[in-house]
Amino acid sequence: MAKKSSNDSSDGASAYRASSSVDELLLAALERDDNSFQTGRYLVTFKEGAGDEGRQSLGTQGMRVADARDFDDQAAILENIGDADAVVFPEIGVALLGGNAAQERNMNTFAEIATDSPFESIDPEYFVFAENTYSGLLQDSLTQTVPATSAEFLRGFLQATETIAREMQTNGHSQLEIEEEVQVLGATWGLIACKVPPSLRSGTGIKVAVLDTGMDLLHPDFAGRPIVSATFVGQPVQDLHSHGTHCIGTACGPKAPAGSIPRYGIGYRSSIFAGKVLSNTGNSVGGSVLAGMNWAIANRCPVISMSLGGQGGVQPSYTAAGQAALNNGCLIIAAAGNSASSTGYPANSPTIMSVASLDENLSPSSFSNFGKIEIAAPGRNIYSSVPRPTRYGVKNGTSMATPHVAGCAALWAETSPNLRGLQLWRRLQATARRLPFSAARVGAGLVQAP
Structure with a gap:
């Protein structure tokens, strides 16, 4: 080196x-x-x-x-x-x-x-x-009387990240999660819609890589779980943002959280690979994301979940990473984006499974991108884990839909060693619940657990 x-x-x-x-x-x-x-x-x-x-x-x-x-x-x-x-x-x-x-x-x-x-x-x-960070700043820029240049967008992003950093220094944790009262019904609406509670599968033996802002490694709901972690942004894996912990919670959270907390996790016995490819302020660069994808594939994680991206055309590097994943029995599942426009990168690559968001009435979310969409999942009012001391919160976005698909993918992968890579992709689509909307909005339909 x-x-x-x-x-x-x-x-x-x-x-x-x-x-x-x-x-x-x-x-x-x-x-x-x-x-x-x-x-x-x-x-x-x-x-x-x-x-x-x-x-x-x-x-x-x-x-x-x-x-x-x-x-x-x-x-x-x-x-x-x-x-x-x-x-x-x-x-x-x-x-x-x-x-x-x-x-x-x-x-x-x-x-x-x-x-x-x-x-x-x-x-x-x-x-x-x-x-979620990108779409929020984009919407802010769209409200300006003069269209924002990308430099103005980045300047706004830096200002936002400075504010977040000050909040973390003052309060000891991020305030990005939405704190709402959640009615306890045994399981979240997203898990119920995906038919997770009656499934006999748990994700046992399946490595699930979530490439995001890291994870609250000491969150009590994950005590005793096998967790492999790595950072690719020069910061500790510990999640000071909350986005990563929320996504990991949906994909891999516990079957029976303590107290009156509803079940919010799908692959509750899967092996968690937490890759921090986004900083604590939710930003990164392609090289760091690709480094995380390379790591997840090197570790032969059958399921790789990515709730990140940007608006732009197909990028050859992501397409190559997606193909390498498929060649090695891995499947990359990525968020389509929240800009109510065409699917962004990396989800727009033909070798990466793109996920759209659904509301509680199983219609496409107003913010959800469209075009190149393979499958859809719950992405509105999603309850999951966030870093301590808050511990739980609600978020919206294709970011939240993606780990629903990743969690269900882990359950399907557990059913057969042959369900890897492209075969797993096809099984997820073949078993999805059909919806009365175009494939450009929901792909094959609502993901379902085995």
Whole structure:
């Protein structure tokens, strides 16, 4: 692995290093004011099966190359790759390039790629957000009399994250969750709609990776559960946001929480893999998300849940990661997005299962994205775990629908070792409850437990 650089300057050149932090990249994007959500770095997608050749090609061009295999369990933290110009994610066949190192070698979106090159494409890296955080800020921008540029959006995002940070310092926890009175009926409406309570399956033996803002590792509802955790954003896995803990609660929470708390979790005996790919303020970059996807696939997690993304076109790196997952018996399930527009990335990749949100009357949620949709699940007024001391809260979004599908996927995966990858994808769709709406809104319909 490349050595730690002694040059810790914050000048323009250093802002686009492969090891730059998310905050450095956000600030640099604001200074550029170029009306894009690009970070200034690049992602190289290798041709399928050409990963080793691609890594060698980067080296022959004079790049210092780090490899996720340099880290335990391939849990690569970008901030820890030192002075490397690039880092390779071997499971998915993608490399992240520092912006200046790439530009010096004319490796950018304008570069012509030779037919015999191991590279499939070179694309900009984009910022990524927790779906709820992104949609909330987007709606704020839409209320302005003048359409907001992406730079104004990012500036608003930084202001929002500063406010959240101050709240966490003052109160000791995030206040993002909606605190509401929930009528206890034995199980949440989402689990009931998905036919979870009568299912005889528990997710036993199935690894479920949730790539999000981390997890409250000491939440009492998960005491004694097998949890493997890793961070990809230079912060401890402990969730100070709440989004990740909420998603993990739905996908993997307990069958019988203490006291009068309703059942809110599906795969209550599954093995939890908590990957922190979003910071405590809900933001990240494509490289960190891809590092988490690479880790989950390296650990052969049959179910990988991602309630994150952004609005934009299909990105080759995510498509390659989705295909690598399917090839290795894993299924990536991602939130379609909450912008009431076309499905965002990474869910719009053809190799990733996209999830839409349903309201309690089983109609599409007004905020739910549409177009490339594979399946739908409850996403309105979803009760689940959040970090202590609040412990429980209600959230809305395709972010909440996605772990319903992930949890049901774990139950189906338990029924047969043959239900992996594409076979699991097909089973989820084949058994979904049909709904009287177009496939562009709900896909195959409402996900159902076995």
